[in-house]
Amino acid sequence: MHTTIKSILFGAISLSAILQLSSCKMNSNADEKVNTDEVVSVLATDAHSYSNPNDLRVKHIHLDLAVSFDSRTLSGSARLDLNRLSESNILKLDARQLTIDSILLDNGVKAKYKLGEDVEYFGQELSVDLLDETESVTIFYTTSPESEALQWLNPTQTAGGKHPYLFSQSQAILARTWVPCQDSPGVKFTYSATIRTSPELIALMSAENSYERSTDGIYEFQMKQPISSYLLALTVGDLEYRKLGRNCGVFAEPPMIEKCVWEFADMQAMIDSAEQLYGPYAWDQYDVVVLPPSFPFGGMENPRLTFATPTIVAGDRSLVALIAHELAHSWSGNLVTNETWNDFWLNEGFTVYFEQRIMEKVYGKAYEEMLTELGMGDLKHTIARLTESGDVDDTHLYLDLDGRNPDDGLTDVAYEKGRFFLQTIEKAVGRVQFDAFLKHYFADNAFKPMNTQRFEAYLDEHLLKGDSALYEKILPKAWIYGPGLPSTAPNPSSKELVRVNDQVELFLNGASAEQLDIKDWTTHHWLYFLRKFDGKLDVEKAAALDNAFGFTNSGNNEILCDWFKHCIELGYEPARPAIEQFLTTVGRRKFLSPLYERMATTEEGKAWGREIFAKAKPGYHAVSSNSIEDILQ
Ligand SMILES: [Zn+2]
Numbered sequence: 331m332h333t334t335i336k337s338i339l340f341g342a343i344s345l346s347a348i349l350q351l352s353s354c355k356m357n358s359n360a361d362e363k364v365n366t367d368e369v370v371s372v373l374a375t376d377a378h379s380y381s382n383p384n385d386l387r388v389k390h391i392h393l394d395l396a397v398s399f400d401s402r403t404l405s406g407s408a409r410l411d412l413n414r415l416s417e418s419n420i421l422k423l424d425a426r427q428l429t430i431d432s433i434l435l436d437n438g439v440k441a442k443y444k445l446g447e448d449v450e451y452f453g454q455e456l457s458v459d460l461l462d463e464t465e466s467v468t469i470f471y472t473t474s475p476e477s478e479a480l481q482w483l484n485p486t487q488t489a490g491g492k493h494p495y496l497f498s499q500s501q502a503i504l505a506r507t508w509v510p511c512q513d514s515p516g517v518k519f520t521y522s523a524t525i526r527t528s529p530e531l532i533a534l535m536s537a538e539n540s541y542e543r544s545t546d547g548i549y550e551f552q553m554k555q556p557i558s559s560y561l562l563a564l565t566v567g568d569l570e571y572r573k574l575g576r577n578c579g580v581f582a583e584p585p586m587i588e589k590c591v592w593e594f595a596d597m598q599a600m601i602d603s604a605e606q607l608y609g610p611y612a613w614d615q616y617d618v619v620v621l622p623p624s625f626p627f628g629g630m631e632n633p634r635l636t637f638a639t640p641t642i643v644a645g646d647r648s649l650v651a652l653i654a655h656e657l658a659h660s661w662s663g664n665l666v667t668n669e670t671w672n673d674f675w676l677n678e679g680f681t682v683y684f685e686q687r688i689m690e691k692v693y694g695k696a697y698e699e700m701l702t703e704l705g706m707g708d709l710k711h712t713i714a715r716l717t718e719s720g721d722v723d724d725t726h727l728y729l730d731l732d733g734r735n736p737d738d739g740l741t742d743v744a745y746e747k748g749r750f751f752l753q754t755i756e757k758a759v760g761r762v763q764f765d766a767f768l769k770h771y772f773a774d775n776a777f778k779p780m781n782t783q784r785f786e787a788y789l790d791e792h793l794l795k796g797d798s799a800l801y802e803k804i805l806p807k808a809w810i811y812g813p814g815l816p817s818t819a820p821n822p823s824s825k826e827l828v829r830v831n832d833q834v835e836l837f838l839n840g841a842s843a844e845q846l847d848i849k850d851w852t853t854h855h856w857l858y859f860l861r862k863f864d865g866k867l868d869v870e871k872a873a874a875l876d877n878a879f880g881f882t883n884s885g886n887n888e889i890l891c892d893w894f895k896h897c898i899e900l901g902y903e904p905a906r907p908a909i910e911q912f913l914t915t916v917g918r919r920k921f922l923s924p925l926y927e928r929m930a931t932t933e934e935g936k937a938w939g940r941e942i943f944a945k946a947k948p949g950y951h952a953v954s955s956n957s958i959e960d961i962l963q
Pocket residue numbers: 655659677678681
């Protein structure tokens with residue numbers, strides 16, 4: 331790890347506020363010594379955590395948990411090893427929906443502890459009284475069947491249909507619903523775990539995984555690189571593994587595994603491209619586990635093991651940009667991490683930019699241009715929506731999420747506006763310079779939190795160097811602290827999509843659907859095609875398009891979602907059963923929210939939405955069902 335003290339001194343942090351700790355510790359259960367010579371910096375206040383990491387900081391967690399599908403709980407213990415950074419003898423942790431049985435100090439003495447008031451979204455402060463010599467605490471606890479991070483599926487909700495399934499989703503502040511911890515992204519720790527489950531199932535974590543099924547259902551895990559709590563992850567199910575390259579592969583349920591192997595054939599090429607761009611992959615192995623359809627996100631960048639929705643397995647490799655995105659997080663996010671959720675754009679904006687560069691390298695410029703123009707379309711749409719609803723502050727890159735569920739404030743803005751900000755810098759300084767800067771940024775800040783103010787200082791120190799002409803070309807403050815898109819924003823355009831636009835115009839001017847030239851169109855041509863009809867279709871035109879192109883019966887979830895938006899708005903009856911089928915089988919929030927939102931614009935639609943939601947809810951993860959409940963209120 332090549333880190334200079336200088337690199338974390340910029341910005342708001344003063345020298346006196348830096349606590350230097352130099353230590354070399356044995357990772358418990360690890361056979362290898364991990365060098366943790368480090369400089370521990372004072373973390374910014376995190377409004378979404380009760381913890382006190384500037385007094386006591388968790389440096390390692392060991393979990394020992396039994397998985398019970400019958401009671402839908404995890405139970406056992408979490409041992410937290412501590413760095414003591416002050417004289418304080420009170421350890422404050424985040425806990426939510428947990429039943430604490432007891433807490434022991436390292437010498438086996440029972441600790442006094444207190445659970446605070448339960449606050450919506452945030453849960454409870456768990457404060458533990460320590461002794462002067464305490465170096466670790468072990469918390470014995472059980473999760474609730476309602477734990478918001480954990481989704482417990484019946485066999486009927488899986489592809490195989492025979493075994494139950496469990497997966498976790500800890501981002502943004504849900505880790506505290508299954509592990510009592512300092513649930514703040516600035517806190518980085520290593521972890522190890524013993525997970526006990528049925529021998530018929532395999533357990534996987536965001537850690538070194540076993541590729542063999544254990545005979546007794548007991549799995550041991552090691553995570554030697556430090557991670558943030560939102561990257562703690564567990565999944566248990568009937569899973570198979572296939573190697574896809576030197577250091578990558580895929581886990582999926584047996585009925586899905588062959589499809590996944592075909593879909594993700596380019597994974598090694600993506601890893602190689604990413605390393606060429608921004609330096610060595612820091613996590614050794616990169617695997618993907620394809621989850622059941624109720625997974626609420628497209629993917630989650632759990633280190634060493636991306637969790638992915640099966641909705642990207644389209645049968646034509648057209649939606650694998652998501653893998654490029656999650657892989658890119660191995661640098662932006664997992665290595666250099668947003669210090670608080672207000673800095674979320676540092677995770678996502680960098681990742682979308684990086685994803686775009688991987689896609690360009692692997693699939694070519696024309697393809698990348700299509701994705702970029704579609705991204706700008708999404709962003710403009712989001713900015714308009716947030717501005718109209720009076721939430722214009724949520725169009726800033728740097729957010730103010732204090733007092734809110736961070737999940738509510740995390741929109742397209744962090745992703746797409748963040749990407750276009752970086753693209754603007756690239757254009758102003760030139761690609762060669764910008765790439766060198768990013769490579770340096772990732773190496774310099776590896777395994778450390780980053781916040782917006784320190785990033786601005788870093789950008790100035792290493793790239794812009796006070797050059798006012800460059801500042802004028804970029805306007806960084808306007809991007810970070812201003813609404814919408816600054817005047818320096820790029821205007822992406824794709825030749826491929828111009829082709830699509832021509833066909834949309836032809837159709838709107840009276841050509842029949844059959845006359846349109848759709849040769850060699852990919853998923854992204856079709857998505858743009860459907861979006862260009864916003865507000866321009868009637869039932870008759872929709873029926874003509876559906877008859878010609880079979881949208882209602884598409885096997886591609888991205889296309890289905892865009893098509894169903896039109897169908898709901900128009901009241902296009904023939905799609906009704908397919909919409910119901912889609913909403914009761916897919917749990918990815920990105921697809922669910924826009925469809926329920928369109929239903930909620932009329933009383934009749936809202937009633938229909940409520941009826942579907944009642945049936946679908948048991949299959950949704952809490953992340954999705956919370957959002958849908960808000961929409962249908
Ligand atoms: Zn992401």
